Amino acid sequence: GAVVSQHPSRVICKSGTSVKIECRSLDFQATTMFWYRQFPKKSLMLMATSNEGSKATYEQGVEKDKFLINHASLTLSTLTVTSAHPEDSSFYICSAIGERGNNEQFFGPGTRLTVL
Amino acid sequence: AQSVTQLGSHVSVSEGALVLLRCNYSSSVPPYLFWYVQYPNQGLQLLLKYTTGATLVKGINGFEAEFKKSETSFHLTKPSAHMSDAAEYFCAVKGTGRRALTFGSGTRLQVQP
Numbered sequence: 132g133a134v135v136s137q138h139p140s141r142v143i144c145k146s147g148t149s150v151k152i153e154c155r156s157l158d159f160q161a162t163t164m165f166w167y168r169q170f171p172k173k174s175l176m177l178m179a180t181s182n183e184g185s186k187a188t189y190e191q192g193v194e195k196d197k198f199l200i201n202h203a204s205l206t207l208s209t210l211t212v213t214s215a216h217p218e219d220s221s222f223y224i225c226s227a228i229g230e231r232g233n234n235e236q237f238f239g240p241g242t243r244l245t246v247l
Numbered sequence: 248a249q250s251v252t253q254l255g256s257h258v259s260v261s262e263g264a265l266v267l268l269r270c271n272y273s274s275s276v277p278p279y280l281f282w283y284v285q286y287p288n289q290g291l292q293l294l295l296k297y298t299t300g301a302t303l304v305k306g307i308n309g310f311e312a313e314f315k316k317s318e319t320s321f322h323l324t325k326p327s328a329h330m331s332d333a334a335e336y337f338c339a340v341k342g343t344g345r346r347a348l349t350f351g352s353g354t355r356l357q358v359q360p
Contacts (some may be wrong), residue, residue, distance in 0.1 A: 165347050172355075174352045174353050175337070175348075180347055224290075224291070230344060235293070235296070241289065243304045
């Protein structure tokens with residue numbers, strides 16, 4: 132099956148710094164990538180939809196200037212949490228849809244962000 | 248708009264017992280339905296999905312689910328639980344006009360020896 136990787140798997144940063152999380156489709160080209168956020172013991176909440184070469188579409192309530200998404204190529208999307216604060220601590224998961232046409236999403240292993 | 252309700256945030260079964268995880272959905276269009284499993288600190292793994300056709304869907308690890316349109320349900324079952332089935336399970340729905348998934352709140356399955 133298709134593989135999606137995320138880097139880093141864990142990151143701890145100080146409040147006020149920015150953190151970049153990478154999402155890569157390793158063996159397929161991803162026309163669309165999604166970024167989800169998962170709070171402890173909670174479900175996944177869609178943050179934004181990222182299409183290669185165009186601006187991301189953010190869900191209602193998600194701050195565009197805080198969560199910067201760049202989908203520069205068909206295999207890479209990045210999420211940058213700018214000026215991170217403790218309330219941004221969460222598990223961030225990306226998923227990707229390939230070119231197979233069946234719209235199946237393949238999920239990355241997630242990135243645990245802890246902001247001190 | 249779509250939504251998913253998973254009844255029971257925690258389900259505990261004995262090893263070898265039947266597993267039943269409930270999922271009800273609402274969708275204004277014919278839905279695609281999914282079950283995912285998540286192990287601690289890991290991403291989601293697809294167990295099975297329903298798109299069209301046969302309403303009883305078989306997935307990996309012995310799980311299956313049945314799409315019942317009249318009940319707007321897509322419950323997940325496994326005849327005999329194994330210790331390795333202990334994980335968080337998410338039901339998700341996707342409408343034909345939307346590519347992203349809407350997830351239920353999840354059900355944590357515990358398997359007792």
